[in-house]
Amino acid sequence: MRSRPLAVTFSVIALLAVPAAAATAYEPAAAPYTMPETETWDMTSGDGQVFRIFVSRPAAPAPEGGYPVLYVLDGNAMFAGFAEARRIHCFGTGDIDKMIVVGVGHPGEHIYDSRRMFDFTAPIETPALKQAYAGHKSGGRDRFLKFLLDELRPAIGKRYSVDAHRQSLYGHSLGGLFALHVLYARPGAFRTIIATSPSIWWDNQSILAEEQAFRARVEKDPALGRTSRLLLMAGALEDGTMAADAGALAKRMEALSGHGLRVEYMLxxxxxxxxxxxxxxxxxxxAAASRR
Structure with missing residues (x-):
């Protein structure tokens, strides 16, 4: 990340230091915006990690069978966009608004918390990557997955009427890498896995070994392929091999379509x-609202 010039930094600090009394007397005090049909709370995992949970839910009663649920990683950054898009679809003809969106983030106001690297990755093995991220922890992905499946999802099920068979997971970048890990390690845990710009390059593409093992399992037991749907997305203007890696993964996974795995790639x-x-x-x- 590029450093800002000191002059700019000091200017920003100076602006933040302007006292509230500088506003003219007749202006009403500003209040934080509260997004309708949402709620949030902090939840401590069994191993003592604190997560901020954001929920967007319809005002109307749940449909028969309960709401489908979309879990969105990097909730501090992603939740608001998903929540307002869900809500505004009440003016449409589909059922996109008739679902629950659960953002999974961290306490605080940072868009991206540094803990995300620990939550989304395996222990780093590549020496150069270890050196580049020497100040950050890695290797917590299975602890985080346990929290999602064994703690958060039951908690959401108790608070709301949900459809246990229509649960989806969304992740972007390292979150997309984690979403692929969930598909490979726990097929069927989520009916739809949505991996956008997944960081397949991470740690010398170590995720490819998991993919290969998953494909071998599906070929031996086709029932595993019918448990999940994979939606991949990437941007045509992304740096590096991000889009090419996602497209190549989609082509490899298409070979499993005969075993029931549904794969879609959007560039x-x-x-x-x-x-x-x-x-x-x-x-x-x-994709999360779909009954197919």
Whole structure:
């Protein structure tokens, strides 16, 4: 990340230091915006990690069988876009609004918390990557997955009427890498896995060994392939091999279509790594709401 010039930094600090009394007396005090049909709380996992949970839910009663649920990783960054898109679809003709979106994030106001690397990755093995991220922890992905499946999902099931068979997971970048790990390690845990711009390059592409093992399992037991659907998305303007890696993965996975695994790949024109999430929202909601 590029450093900002000190002059700019000091200017920003100076602006933040302007006292509230500088506003004219007749202006009403500003209040934080509260997003309708949402709620949030902090939840401590069994191993003592604190997560911030964001929920967007319809005001209307649940349909027969309960609401489908979409779990969105990096909730601090992603939740608001998904929540308002879900809500505004009440004016549409489909059922995209008739679902629950659960953002999984961290306490605080940072868009991306540094803990995400620990939550989404296996222990780093590549020496160069270890050196590059020496100040950050890695290797907590299975602890995080246990929290999602064994603690958070039951908690959501107690609070809301949900459809246990229509549960989806969305992740972007390292979150997309984690979503692929969930598909490979726990097929069927989520009916739909949505991996946008997955960081397949991470740690010398170590995720490819998991993919190969998963494909071998599905070929031996086709029932595993019928438990999940994979939606891949990437931006045409992403740096590096992000889009090429996602497209190549989609082609490899298509070989499992005969075993029931449904795979879809969307290359998003004019989108960069940072803009892919905003563009992916509607397609992700549609996939999570689908009964197919």
């Amino acid at each position: 998003l024109d004019d989108e960069t790594h940072i803009s892919v999430p905003s563009r992916s929202v509607t397609a992700s909601l549609r």
